Amino acid sequence: MEQVAAHAQVQVKEQHQQHPIRLYLVVWGFLFVLSACSYLVDYVGLQGYLRWFLILLFMILKAGLIVAVFMHMAWERLALVYAILLPPLLVLVFVAMMVSESNYTIFTRMAFSGGAQ
Amino acid sequence: MAQSVQTHTGETLEHPLGLRGVVADISSDQRAFKNVSWGKAMMWIFLLSDTFIFGCFLLAYMTARMSTPVPWPNPSEVFALTIGGQEIPLILIAIMTFILISSSGTMAMAVNFGYRRDRRTTAALMLLTAVLGASFVGMQAFEWSKLISEGVRPWENPWGAAQFGSSFFMITGFHGTHVSIGVLFLLIVARKVWRGDFDTERRGFFTSRRGNYEIVEIMGLYWHFVDLVWVFIFAFFYLW
Numbered sequence: 001m002e003q004v005a006a007h008a009q010v011q012v013k014e015q016h017q018q019h020p021i022r023l024y025l026v027v028w029g030f031l032f033v034l035s036a037c038s039y040l041v042d043y044v045g046l047q048g049y050l051r052w053f054l055i056l057l058f059m060i061l062k063a064g065l066i067v068a069v070f071m072h073m074a075w076e077r078l079a080l081v082y083a084i085l086l087p088p089l090l091v092l093v094f095v096a097m098m099v100s101e102s103n104y105t106i107f108t109r110m111a112f113s114g115g116a117q
Numbered sequence: 118m119a120q121s122v123q124t125h126t127g128e129t130l131e132h133p134l135g136l137r138g139v140v141a142d143i144s145s146d147q148r149a150f151k152n153v154s155w156g157k158a159m160m161w162i163f164l165l166s167d168t169f170i171f172g173c174f175l176l177a178y179m180t181a182r183m184s185t186p187v188p189w190p191n192p193s194e195v196f197a198l199t200i201g202g203q204e205i206p207l208i209l210i211a212i213m214t215f216i217l218i219s220s221s222g223t224m225a226m227a228v229n230f231g232y233r234r235d236r237r238t239t240a241a242l243m244l245l246t247a248v249l250g251a252s253f254v255g256m257q258a259f260e261w262s263k264l265i266s267e268g269v270r271p272w273e274n275p276w277g278a279a280q281f282g283s284s285f286f287m288i289t290g291f292h293g294t295h296v297s298i299g300v301l302f303l304l305i306v307a308r309k310v311w312r313g314d315f316d317t318e319r320r321g322f323f324t325s326r327r328g329n330y331e332i333v334e335i336m337g338l339y340w341h342f343v344d345l346v347w348v349f350i351f352a353f354f355y356l357w
Contacts, residue, residue: 016232017334024229028222035218035351039211042193042356052357059352063345070225070341072334078135079142080150084161091172098176102183109186 017072027069034062160335164342167295171346174288175353181280190276192355196260210355213256214347217296220249221344224337231333236310239333243307246340250300257293261286288350295343306336 038058041051068074073081132151133141143149150158182189193206200208227242264285268275271283309315310333318327 016331017228018232019229021226021229024222024225027225028218031218031221032215035211035214038352038356039207039214042207045193055352055356059348062348066221066341066345066348070221070344071338076153077132077142077151078139080153080158080161082139083149084165087165088168088172091169091176094172094176095179098180099183102180105180105184106186109184 017075019075023069027065030065031062034058034065038062154331156331156335157338160338164338167342167346171288171291171349174291175349178280178284178288178354181284182278185278185280187278189278190274190281192357195264195276196355207355209256209260210351213253214351216249216253216256217344217347220246220253221341223249224340228334228337231310231315231330234316234330236313236316239330240307240311243303243310243333243336247300247303247307250296250303250340250343254293254296254300257289257296261289285354288354292343292346292350295346299340299343302336302339306332 035058038055041054041058046054067085073085132138142151145151153161196210197204197206198208199205223242223246227239227246230238230242269282269285271286273279274282309328310330312319315328315330315332318329320326321328
């Protein structure tokens with residue numbers, strides 16, 4: 001019985017994440033540069049679509065680096081990757097719903113409340 | 118009891134890769150996440166649920182900002198600091214961002230040294246991470262008191278839409294709480310690493326089970342997540 005249990009333990013042995021330190025330092029450097037870039041967007045005072053595009057671009061790149069390398073998602077099996085990364089995409093559906101709702105709310109405020117709420 | 122003896126099924130089955138792997142893992146009769154421990158899988162699932170919490174906060178903020186006809190206060194000016202007689206936009210937030218990213222870097226290295234069973238370096242890096250996290254919370258406290266003294270309240274502020282205050286306190290408050298809990302979590306795990314619990318396989322206080330260095334990685338997942346949330350808050354709340 002003991003032996004059988006011990007063998008079961010061996011069967012489900014996990015693999016550890018082991019990568020060179022240099023990789024983390026490089027990603028750290030990239031994150032610094034990307035943060036500096038997104039700060040510069042504000043410092044330089046870019047406006048309009050260019051500003052929004054750059055903010056989103058730097059945000060997605062930073063988030064991607066953190067999740068992929070620091071959180072080791074790049075080396076996990078796809079079953080875990082999909083289980084964790086796909087559900088948050090559904091938030092985008094919620095975003096679309098709330099954008100439509102906000103447009104309706106501001107329309108009623110402008111039309112019926114004199115636009116001062 | 119006699120019936121519950123585990124059967125030995127021979128060699129471990131091969132794990133296919135790609136989409137076939139996803140189907141095989143999820144449809145398998147044992148566990149869906151093949152090579153991660155339950156601790157790591159549960160931390161990921163917790164982080165997924167936390168993603169929805171912060172997602173909803175940011176969505177509420179978006180809805181408030183899009184649906185008000187009153188102009189939104191300009192965060193670039195609201196969060197400016199006067200240093201040496203010069204007004205620098207958003208500087209405190211930029212410093213906080215760099216501090217949190219640095220703490221993520223030291224945490225990633227702590228995980229690495231943990232698996233090399235270098236307990237002193239691991240504990241030192243975790244302590245450094247905790248110090249950086251604590252200084253982040255300190256700066257946030259400074260930012261809060263500055264805004265409160267300028268008259269920002271959840272129901273009003275001197276510059277524009279009233280919802281600015283409620284969104285700000287809600288979002289940064291929850292994030293700051295996450296950082297603070299993370300600092301405590303870091304200190305607890307760092308103490309265990311320093312004491313050599315994972316080398317001597319000392320049994321845990323609550324669970325009475327032997328721990329191992331994987332807890333450093335699980336702790337790291339939480340810490341990186343806090344940094345990840347800040348990336349989104351920085352982009353949507355402070356820069357937009």
